[in-house]
Amino acid sequence: MADPFIRVRGLEQKFGSQHVLRGVDLEVHRGETLVILGGSGGGKSVLLKHLPGLLQPWRGTVEIDGEDISTLTERQLAPYRRKVGIMFQGGALFDSLTVGENVAFSLREAGEKKGIRDRVAEALEIVRLPGQEKKMPSELSGGMRKRVALARAVVGRPACVLYDEPHAGLDPITADSIDHLIKDLQTGHGMTNVVVTHDMRSVFHIADRVAFIQEGRIHWTGSPEELKATEDPILRPFIDGDSGEPWAT
Numbered sequence: 248m249a250d251p252f253i254r255v256r257g258l259e260q261k262f263g264s265q266h267v268l269r270g271v272d273l274e275v276h277r278g279e280t281l282v283i284l285g286g287s288g289g290g291k292s293v294l295l296k297h298l299p300g301l302l303q304p305w306r307g308t309v310e311i312d313g314e315d316i317s318t319l320t321e322r323q324l325a326p327y328r329r330k331v332g333i334m335f336q337g338g339a340l341f342d343s344l345t346v347g348e349n350v351a352f353s354l355r356e357a358g359e360k361k362g363i364r365d366r367v368a369e370a371l372e373i374v375r376l377p378g379q380e381k382k383m384p385s386e387l388s389g390g391m392r393k394r395v396a397l398a399r400a401v402v403g404r405p406a407c408v409l410y411d412e413p414h415a416g417l418d419p420i421t422a423d424s425i426d427h428l429i430k431d432l433q434t435g436h437g438m439t440n441v442v443v444t445h446d447m448r449s450v451f452h453i454a455d456r457v458a459f460i461q462e463g464r465i466h467w468t469g470s471p472e473e474l475k476a477t478e479d480p481i482l483r484p485f486i487d488g489d490s491g492e493p494w495a496t
């Protein structure tokens with residue numbers, strides 16, 4: 248198989264005495280949509296933040312496009328951050344900035360001056376919010392805010408986009424439209440996607456591969472079909488949404 252776009256080896260992270268990641272080994276293949284599943288507080292967001300170097304490993308390495316980024320300085324990380332866009336949990340929009348200014352933010356931070364207006368318009372086009380530059384975040388629905396957050400992640404034309412719970416707080420129809428956007432970025436724009444979600448319906452719509460994180464390690468990887476059929480005692484209750492507690496009849 249060709250070299251993976253991202254390779255994580257033996258990744259460990261600690262916050263004080265809390266050992267959150269305990270040796271994560273994971274590969275993200277070029278052009279795939281990889282979905283990361285796992286219980287709340289299991290370290291999915293922490294893992295995601297290591298991929299563009301927003302967190303530095305306590306132990307282990309993260310390679311982007313064959314280069315180990317785990318010990319780079321902020322300055323050295325800049326070209327890798329351009330390759331990997333991130334859509335943060337909750338969107339994380341600046342409420343005092345317009346939609347256009349929010350989307351342009353990372354380009355301005357990177358010191359770019361030319362072509363910003365066109366790039367913003369293109370990103371808003373991709374997320375199917377053309378011409379919405381002047382709106383304020385307070386005027387947007389939850390689904391539109393997520394689209395703006397996605398426009399912000401793709402405005403730098405990254406090779407890979409990371410999504411931290413892109414469906415959180417959305418109704419099923421709006422969540423479905425976000426899934427279509429995620430899949431369009433893969434099939435229409437050749438992007439690699441890494442999606443952290445709890446939304447099982449979405450997993451079966453968008454994933455080429457699934458990785459399940461449990462107690463700070465990758466417990467299982469496989470296709471959505473293999474996930475559907477698995478009898479793994481940790482995965483099965485998660486897929487079925489079964490806490491094991493009885494319901495009164």
Ligand SMILES: Nc1ncnc2c1ncn2[C@@H]1O[C@H](COP(=O)(O)OP(=O)(O)OP(=O)(O)O)[C@@H](O)[C@H]1O
Pocket residue numbers: 262267285286287288289290291292293294
């Ligand atoms: N910057 C930080 N400082 C201290 N602890 C942190 C930090 N970031 C995450 N944690 C802790 O690491 C653990 C894993 O958090 P993380 O957000 O990765 O979980 P998650 O799997 O994404 O959960 P959820 O599905 O609920 O979002 C949590 O106990 C969290 O409190």
